[in-house]
Amino acid sequence: MASSPSPPFHVAIVGCGITGLVLAIGLQARGVSFTLYERASGISEFGAGIGLSPNAEVAMELLDPALHAAFKEAITPNGLDYFQWIDGFATNEQIFQLYLGKDGFQGGRRSEILAAWAKLLNQEHAQFNKELVAVTDNANGPVLLKFADGTNATADVVIGADGVWSRTRSLLYGDAYRASYSHHYCFRTVVPMDLSIEALGKDRSFTRFMYNGPGAHAITYPVAKGTMLNVLVVIGDSKPWHPDITGHAVAGVESSAGDNMATTATLEQRNVPSHDNGVANRQTTGRGNRKDAEAAFVSWLPAAKAIIGLFPERPDRWAIFDMLENPVPSYSKGRVALAGDAAHASGPHLGAGAAFGIEDALALATILEAVDTNHAAGKDVHVTAALDIYNKVRYDRTQWLIKASREAVDLFQWKDPERGQNWPGFGDAITALFHKIWKYDLEGMKKEMLGLYEASTV
Numbered sequence: 001m002a003s004s005p006s007p008p009f010h011v012a013i014v015g016c017g018i019t020g021l022v023l024a025i026g027l028q029a030r031g032v033s034f035t036l037y038e039r040a041s042g043i044s045e046f047g048a049g050i051g052l053s054p055n056a057e058v059a060m061e062l063l064d065p066a067l068h069a070a071f072k073e074a075i076t077p078n079g080l081d082y083f084q085w086i087d088g089f090a091t092n093e094q095i096f097q098l099y100l101g102k103d104g105f106q107g108g109r110r111s112e113i114l115a116a117w118a119k120l121l122n123q124e125h126a127q128f129n130k131e132l133v134a135v136t137d138n139a140n141g142p143v144l145l146k147f148a149d150g151t152n153a154t155a156d157v158v159i160g161a162d163g164v165w166s167r168t169r170s171l172l173y174g175d176a177y178r179a180s181y182s183h184h185y186c187f188r189t190v191v192p193m194d195l196s197i198e199a200l201g202k203d204r205s206f207t208r209f210m211y212n213g214p215g216a217h218a219i220t221y222p223v224a225k226g227t228m229l230n231v232l233v234v235i236g237d238s239k240p241w242h243p244d245i246t247g248h249a250v251a252g253v254e255s256s257a258g259d260n261m262a263t264t265a266t267l268e269q270r271n272v273p274s275h276d277n278g279v280a281n282r283q284t285t286g287r288g289n290r291k292d293a294e295a296a297f298v299s300w301l302p303a304a305k306a307i308i309g310l311f312p313e314r315p316d317r318w319a320i321f322d323m324l325e326n327p328v329p330s331y332s333k334g335r336v337a338l339a340g341d342a343a344h345a346s347g348p349h350l351g352a353g354a355a356f357g358i359e360d361a362l363a364l365a366t367i368l369e370a371v372d373t374n375h376a377a378g379k380d381v382h383v384t385a386a387l388d389i390y391n392k393v394r395y396d397r398t399q400w401l402i403k404a405s406r407e408a409v410d411l412f413q414w415k416d417p418e419r420g421q422n423w424p425g426f427g428d429a430i431t432a433l434f435h436k437i438w439k440y441d442l443e444g445m446k447k448e449m450l451g452l453y454e455a456s457t458v
């Protein structure tokens with residue numbers, strides 16, 4: 001006798017940043033039905049750089065080998081397979097270096113990586129100009145999504161991948177569970193390689209470096225196939241966050257100072273009005289002043305000061321917000337789950353926020369593919385169990401990253417008197433932090449999830 005057809009099963013993904021997009025591609029590769037809803041008018045990211053660590057590469061490969069291949073096409077190789085730390089304050093000498101693995105932790109422009117991934121997505125599955133404003137998880141019916149344009153949609157599962165100022169999160173748990181200022185801000189830019197070579201020299205322009213000293217640090221690495229240098233400067237700040245809203249202030253959307261016109265257009269395109277005015281503190285960018293960076297680096301050596309000279313006079317200033325103070329109790333509630341920054345926004349100091357979003361996507365694609373929609377208990381019970389397992393497996397590791405990122409910035413900015421300028425201790429601490437991120441057993445994670453799911457369905 002022919003078996004009866006499976007009941008329809010549909011996933012709604014809210015937000016098409018890195019997490020939402022790679023989840024979509026992972027579901028597409030598994031034949032799981034989904035729709036991606038994004039409030040902006042298209043798939044876009046500004047042009048500053050991002051590095052994706054070895055664990056992110058494994059997760060991409062397991063989500064869909066095409067995703068990994070597209071990433072490798074879009075990135076810029078490091079000159080050396082080592083991350084190098086320089087004492088920018090007292091000696092201009094190398095403090096420590098850490099092996100990245102063969103071709104590991106490579107970076108590229110976000111816009112180029114996202115564009116390469118976007119080509120893999122069947123665009124029929126994506127809807128733009130769809131800002132989520134409400135989610136209702138009704139018993140005995142599908143989950144209902146409402147959008148700011150007055151339209152509705154339904155799904156069997158909703159994944160909120162809508163970033164640090166997640167509307168899905170506040171709908172699930174209330175506005176008290178929101179990101180708070182970590183008392184660090186940053187300036188970012190991307191500069192032509194000839195300017196970098198002139199200011200920093202060839203040796204310091206074509207591979208990944210971090211410059212350390214008291215109260216600040218700087219990271220540089222090549223992007224755009226070696227034609228540009230990505231620069232990120234992070235500065236400690238004891239004051240509350242007050243953005244200068246005369247600049248391009250956009251909630252939850254990143255921008256890059258000194259970037260090209262195309263990037264500015266993209267930024268403005270994404271600066272869509274939000275209906276979420278009830279959430280405070282959404283203004284995370286503002287117009288900054290290079291003088292602030294010059295003041296933070298005033299006693300540093302010329303080699304490090306030359307990095308600050310690469311910024312325009314009025315760069316955009318980014319506040320670093322994270323979920324340390326107000327963590328959500330769980331990444332799932334009924335048939336709705338949170339992923340990426342929506343679940344566990346962390347500081348950028350270990351270069352792993354997006355990587356952990358990609359790991360989340362792998363976890364979700366694995367468990368959603370496994371959901372048994374034919375089971376006697378009903379698909380809703382199974383979806384809830386599956387999301388509960390997702391939370392169990394992801395929660396501790398991702399919450400650890402938030403704390404570890406704060407620990408790392410203290411280390412990089414010599415705030416920890418024990419390890420600050422004690423280079424062997426500095427090296428040991430860095431190695432332990434990065435290896436915990438990079439060497440995670442993602443096959444083991446998948447196995448654990450599927451084992452838990454099987455046990456829950458007996």
Ligand SMILES: Cc1cc2nc3c(=O)[nH]c(=O)nc-3n(C[C@H](O)[C@H](O)[C@H](O)COP(=O)(O)OP(=O)(O)OC[C@H]3O[C@@H](n4cnc5c(N)ncnc54)[C@H](O)[C@@H]3O)c2cc1C
Nearest residue numbers: 015017018019039051132162163340341348351353354355
């Ligand atoms: C300075 C800096 C440097 C970093 N460097 C690195 C690095 O080198 N490596 C790394 O791994 N990570 C890095 N990170 C972290 C990384 O950028 C983030 O973790 C990652 O981009 C988060 O992706 P996401 O998709 O979860 O969220 P987002 O990128 O914020 O995407 C959320 C999406 O949801 C959409 N959206 C929001 N609200 C709604 C709504 N109501 N309805 C519909 N759509 C909505 C938004 O428009 C957006 O497209 C860095 C972060 C910063 C700030």
